[in-house]
Amino acid sequence: MNGAMLAYAARRVALFVPTFVAITFMGFALMHLAPGDPVEMYLSGGLASGQAGISTQKLADAQRAKEQLRHDLGLDRPIPVQYLDWLSHLARGDLGRSLKDRLPVWDKIRERLPVTIGIEVLALVITYLIAIPLGIYSAVRPGSRFDQISTGVIFALYSLPSFWVSVLLIVFFAGGDYFNWFPPGGLRSIGSSSDWSLMRRAGDLLHHLALPLFVVSLGSYTELSRYLRSSMLENARQDFIRTARAKGVPERAVILKHMLRNSLIPMVVILAGILPGLVSGAVILERIFSIPGLGQLGYEATLARDYPAVMAVFAAGTALTLIGILLADLALALVDPRISFSGGSAGE
Amino acid sequence: MSDSSESAGRRVWRELLRRRRAVFGLWVIGALAALALTADLIASDKPYYLKLDGESYFPLAIDYGVWLGARQWPPALVNQRFAALAERAEAVYWPPIPYSPTVPDITGDVFEPPSRAHWLGTDGIGRDVAAGMVHAVRVSLTIGFIVVAIQASIGIALGGLAGYYGGVVDLALSRLLELMLGIPTFFLILVVAATFPPSIYLIMAILGLTGWVGIARLIRGEFLKVRAMDYVAAARSLGASDVRIMLRHVLPNAIAPVLVSMSFGVASAVLAESALSFLGIGIPAQIVTWGSILSVAQSNTTAWWLAVFPGAAIFITVTAYNLLGDGLRDALDPRDQGT
Numbered sequence: 001m002n003g004a005m006l007a008y009a010a011r012r013v014a015l016f017v018p019t020f021v022a023i024t025f026m027g028f029a030l031m032h033l034a035p036g037d038p039v040e041m042y043l044s045g046g047l048a049s050g051q052a053g054i055s056t057q058k059l060a061d062a063q064r065a066k067e068q069l070r071h072d073l074g075l076d077r078p079i080p081v082q083y084l085d086w087l088s089h090l091a092r093g094d095l096g097r098s099l100k101d102r103l104p105v106w107d108k109i110r111e112r113l114p115v116t117i118g119i120e121v122l123a124l125v126i127t128y129l130i131a132i133p134l135g136i137y138s139a140v141r142p143g144s145r146f147d148q149i150s151t152g153v154i155f156a157l158y159s160l161p162s163f164w165v166s167v168l169l170i171v172f173f174a175g176g177d178y179f180n181w182f183p184p185g186g187l188r189s190i191g192s193s194s195d196w197s198l199m200r201r202a203g204d205l206l207h208h209l210a211l212p213l214f215v216v217s218l219g220s221y222t223e224l225s226r227y228l229r230s231s232m233l234e235n236a237r238q239d240f241i242r243t244a245r246a247k248g249v250p251e252r253a254v255i256l257k258h259m260l261r262n263s264l265i266p267m268v269v270i271l272a273g274i275l276p277g278l279v280s281g282a283v284i285l286e287r288i289f290s291i292p293g294l295g296q297l298g299y300e301a302t303l304a305r306d307y308p309a310v311m312a313v314f315a316a317g318t319a320l321t322l323i324g325i326l327l328a329d330l331a332l333a334l335v336d337p338r339i340s341f342s343g344g345s346a347g348e
Numbered sequence: 349m350s351d352s353s354e355s356a357g358r359r360v361w362r363e364l365l366r367r368r369r370a371v372f373g374l375w376v377i378g379a380l381a382a383l384a385l386t387a388d389l390i391a392s393d394k395p396y397y398l399k400l401d402g403e404s405y406f407p408l409a410i411d412y413g414v415w416l417g418a419r420q421w422p423p424a425l426v427n428q429r430f431a432a433l434a435e436r437a438e439a440v441y442w443p444p445i446p447y448s449p450t451v452p453d454i455t456g457d458v459f460e461p462p463s464r465a466h467w468l469g470t471d472g473i474g475r476d477v478a479a480g481m482v483h484a485v486r487v488s489l490t491i492g493f494i495v496v497a498i499q500a501s502i503g504i505a506l507g508g509l510a511g512y513y514g515g516v517v518d519l520a521l522s523r524l525l526e527l528m529l530g531i532p533t534f535f536l537i538l539v540v541a542a543t544f545p546p547s548i549y550l551i552m553a554i555l556g557l558t559g560w561v562g563i564a565r566l567i568r569g570e571f572l573k574v575r576a577m578d579y580v581a582a583a584r585s586l587g588a589s590d591v592r593i594m595l596r597h598v599l600p601n602a603i604a605p606v607l608v609s610m611s612f613g614v615a616s617a618v619l620a621e622s623a624l625s626f627l628g629i630g631i632p633a634q635i636v637t638w639g640s641i642l643s644v645a646q647s648n649t650t651a652w653w654l655a656v657f658p659g660a661a662i663f664i665t666v667t668a669y670n671l672l673g674d675g676l677r678d679a680l681d682p683r684d685q686g687t
Contacts, residue, residue, distance in 0.1 A: 015526075023530050027539070034543035155674075159667040161619055163626050163639075164659030167646050175649025184649075280534030284623055288646060298535060299627070302542045310539060317532030325529060 096308035116293035123216035135228030185290035275324030279317035363679035370675020376668035391445035391479035447476035449483035469653040480636035495617040498556025503563025511571025541630030570602030611673030
């Protein structure tokens with residue numbers, strides 16, 4: 001790692017904060033400019049539910065209660081002021097309290113983020129375990145029957161809407177009407193308790209996660225194995241491969257040690273590419289399989305106009321997206337010496 | 349356009365037609381477009397022709413007339429159910445799917461499995477799924493096309509300005525592109541769609557306004573490349589204005605890669621619309637879409653037909669546009685000619 005690289009990294013990291021602020025401000029303003037008011041939602045869930053036969057006196061009271069509540073929640077201030085307030089609290093690790101149940105939003109995020117990330121990481125491991133051998137196989141015999149079939153299947157997978165696959169899996173394997181092999185949702189069985197042995201609890205968790213993991217990993221095979229295939233094919237034409245073959249290195253070692261190893265590094269980029277879609281993808285998946293993760297929180301908070309919670313999920317999504325882009329750019333810069341940072345030290 | 353761009357376009361078209369998968373995608377897209385155009389003739393609860401008490405009527409045509417405000421229903425047909433009228437009619441010719449996509453078939457049942465009466469079954473309130481799916485083609489394709497049109501207009505305009513002028517303009521617009529890339533798009537769409545009143549136009553607008561970054565980057569790169577070419581300098585020395593150079597000379601030579609992204613763009617707009625209606629957000633409840641049919645299956649797991657058919661329709665549409673996009677990319681790649 002040289003100076004130019006460090007300077008590049010520093011510049012990119014420094015840009016992170018203003019970008020984050022600009023995006024979250026836009027989200028914040030959009031949310032507050034939208035018609036509909038969290039106070040109405042808040043009251044209709046509590047105070048004003050079932051308001052039959054209201055007198056004008058009661059109506060005036062309700063109006064005053066609304067004004068009061070709006071003031072208490074700070075919603076009567078200008079949007080930029082509210083945003084700055086939100087931002088300064090965020091800087092101190094305080095995301096406010098949920099309008100729904102008055103619990104700190106930070107606690108909710110901390111509780112749910114590991115669920116979403118955990119599922120994604122597990123799915124990623126599965127994807128790599130399947131996609132890498134697949135990519136190698138296709139690349140070793142390009143144009144072979146296996147290559148053609150796997151290309152076709154993988155292309156079809158790419159167009160497969162994940163929510164359709166999820167619904168099909170639930171209908172046929174978890175609904176209880178056809179094959180009742182898996183639980184339809186959640187993370188734990190109803191009867192599960194902390195008395196269960198670790199193995200039993202892990203088995204229960206995996207039983208619940210089997211379908212969601214299958215769905216999440218399905219979408220990532222394409223990119224991963226295509227990328228690996230083309231990058232291995234490109235390596236196969238390089239001089240060092242010819243040299244290795246010429247000096248009698250066994251074919252297996254040529255493929256695994258020389259071609260594969262040089263193709264693996266850029267795959268870090270793919271890993272970073274998963275972060276931007278994380279929250280978005282989680283919304284649908286966690287909704288279908290009733291998984292208590294970040295996406296589920298975002299969906300419910302959105303419907304309830306729970307501004308602090310929506311903003312927290314939006315901010316988390318923005319941060320993950322920006323981190324993903326940053327990681328991908330840095331990894332690419334590290335791996336590819338042809339990318340120069342200030343015109344100085346390119347190539348070796 | 350000049351002669352050379354005409355022949356370039358023809359060459360790409362010829363290259364495209366040589367690719368089996370792309371041609372297959374084109375056929376599917378053509379079939380879907382035909383279905384969208386003729387949806388009213390294929391699935392409607394109004395017969396083509398009805399002979400009642402010696403009088404001849406063309407209810408489907410009358411329906412169009414009424415819709416246009418050109419005429420009114422004849423008294424014998426006002427507020428009548430055509431299925432009931434047909435029983436005492438001398439002659440009646442129905443569309444292949446004699447049901448409305450939105451009105452439940454009251455003679456049938458809810459959650460009726462596929463049968464001869466209802467080819468693809470009925471949904472939770474007794475609407476015919478086949479009729480709903482045929483009309484949903486319209487919703488999906490319209491959203492797909494309009495969204496991509498919005499994306500292409502913004503992307504070409506901003507990307508073109510950045511690439512053509514360079515310098516400060518490029519710097520400012522590039523920062524904007526970076527900002528747009530950092531937005532967790534689907535969640536933002538979800539939040540906006542859920543807070544504003546449901547509307548199909550709102551969905552088009554937000555999908556269009558959030559998805560133009562890819563096209564803008566492509567066009568910027570192409571403009572940067574093309575603006576240094578000799579013919580641009582020639583046009584400028586002949587006194588052509590910036591706008592004229594951009595539209596007549598640079599754009600036609602930079603547009604090709606955008607076609608690829610537009611094809612993939614339709615696919616992802618169709619997917620996003622389906623996902624939103626699946627979540628029940630943004631699309632008005634009375635509009636039947638593939639996603640909305642699919643969402644019913646989620647909580648009514650006996651009704652496999654509600655899960656299989658609409659999902660397959662989404663899959664086929666998305667695959668067709670992806671195949672076309674893939675084929676276009678190959679056809680445009682000069683290194684790949686003749687393989």
